[in-house]
């Protein structure tokens with residue numbers, strides 16, 4: 001039996017409901033596939049911030065370092081500004097552990113209607129590959145002249161050849177294993193100097209992956225095409241901010257924000273990778289036991305795959321598809337009455 | 343008769359087809375409403391760039407300055423990189439003339455089905471108010487170490503209290519005149535230092551407009567909600583980049599990229615304002631006489647409104663609605679067979 005050490009960070013709100021559900025699925029899968037998991041649970045959260053003034057301890061990353069993977073619920077709660085909670089927990093892990101690929105698969109499942117008139121099951125099956133540690137998000141920024149009429153705030157977006165190239169290579173390789181098509185999100189027509197650079201690197205990496213058919217779209221037109229013709233996409237590679245927007249949008253197009261998973265990958269395995277549902281802490285329904293656990297469960301499946309157990313991963317995603325297609329069991333966000341436990 | 347001096351810049355591709363159509367509509371309206379227009383046409387375009395090495399002459403803004411308004415078709419054509427064409431024509435006009443409000447109304451029309459299952463005529467009726475001269479787009483950026491492994495590109499986003507406040511005030515005042523609701527697009531949970539500043543200014547201006555019910559959404563969640571529940575929105579105010587993305591997305595949700603108009607406004611009227619359809623130059627159909635002229639015609643209606651002729655403007659938008667609802671005349675992008683002329 002391989003034993004994997006998993007760090008659980010339920011975090012805030014419904015994170016505390018969906019992570020236990022995902023853990024039960026992992027334990028069931030472990031029994032069937034001869035795997036072993038040991039868990040360590042961390043109470044890092046807005047509650048901790050309220051008590052102790054910090055989302056996580058100073059040596060938080062060191063505490064996580066020895067684990068094989070991290071399963072995270074959700075971060076953020078009313079009363080704590082989002083930039084405090086997120087900048088204090090989720091983002092430092094992504095960055096500190098060089099989880100530079102954020103992988104977000106999106107599918108229309110049988111039994112979960114898309115809000116689009118003509119997107120049926122199987123029509124939408126794409127992956128957003130989001131650059132996850134540099135780009136539009138970053139520490140270089142701040143304010144001048146607080147409170148004065150001349151006040152301003154600045155933010156520096158930084159794109160490096162190394163940082164862009166590695167995520168592009170990941171995306172092109174993924175396209176080779178999937179449908180062989182890749183779309184790059186850009187905005188090189190607006191005055192954004194980083195974007196012509198991004199485009200050049202895409203063309204450069206495309207030349208190294210000649211089997212992949214690729215194109216590029218400006219982010220505004222691409223967002224529109226996600227609604228007008230989502231079938232055409234296979235792998236979509238995007239910067240940190242654009243990937244964030246596109247992956248939520250695609251999940252909405254698939255009718256399934258509550259189902260969408262994410263993997264924050266350090267492909268070199270120098271550090272643990274982190275798996276988390278795309279949905280947030282949902283304070284409006286937290287504590288009622290009705291949160292949709294499928295996003296966390298699918299995220300756990302991505303973790304199984306990353307840990308070297310692709311059959312176990314497929315077992316879980318097949319189970320998700322079967323429950324949605326063949327049973328009426330679904331949580332209120334999908335129009336049902338089931339509880340998280342059910 | 344009031345006579346207005348209009349600068350026409352057809353630009354590239356289908357710009358040369360839709361601007362003449364809009365001009366014919368303006369002339370018809372002028373006759374019926376006792377208005378007068380004189381036109382000066384400028385050949386600034388990618389063709390000019392190919393001939394003369396510049397999208398417009400050095401004194402381009404001076405040539406436009408004496409006009410009451412500018413009607414622009416589209417900018418950009420294959421062979422000229424987008425950042426060359428756009429940075430050389432569209433964007434300098436927006437910035438040079440302090441057209442700091444980019445106004446983009448979106449409606450679902452009877453006769454134009456939305457791609458969403460349950461968005462019917464009248465369900466979606468919103469306006470995106472986009473900050474148009476600062477923010478994520480800007481001159482401060484560039485590259486270091488061209489070609490080296492260490493190469494990087496940076497872009498500085500700059501948000502000023504003055505720049506944000508004035509567009510917020512425009513948006514809140516517009517919300518007062520419309521449905522009384524405003525949504526602000528933010529991303530203060532990602533590490534983007536300009537966004538908590540944006541949020542603070544929104545809260546500040548909201549206090550000055552107590553009749554408006556407002557909320558804010560992170561751009562990723564907001565993009566998802568544009569698809570899941572577009573009915574809930576009235577006025578949406580957003581930064582330069584976010585407004586760009588949201589307005590294309592909303593036009594797609596309404597099924598009508600070819601119809602969507604935009605006004606680039608200098609509300610103080612220190613400089614001419616500019617009106618342009620949201621669609622681009624569409625090289626794939628250019629020259630075939632099948633471009634949808636409604637985006638340009640609706641943009642001309644916004645120009646009429648700006649020039650002080652709201653009844654004439656309504657006359658035009660009513661005509662658009664009537665043609666779509668009561669006749670089969672529509673261009674191929676809307677599933678019809680009509681030509682631009684028809």
Ligand SMILES: CC(C)[C@H](C(=O)O)[C@@H](O)C(=O)O
Nearest residue numbers: 189190191220428432433586
């Ligand atoms: C062409 C481009 C520079 C422009 C923009 O991003 O402003 C366009 O997308 C628009 O929305 O008018």
Ligand SMILES: CC(C)[C@H](C(=O)O)[C@@H](O)C(=O)O
Nearest residue numbers: 086090091244531532533562
């Ligand atoms: C919570 C926020 C910082 C985060 C992001 O923008 O990265 C979230 O939207 C996500 O997509 O994981």
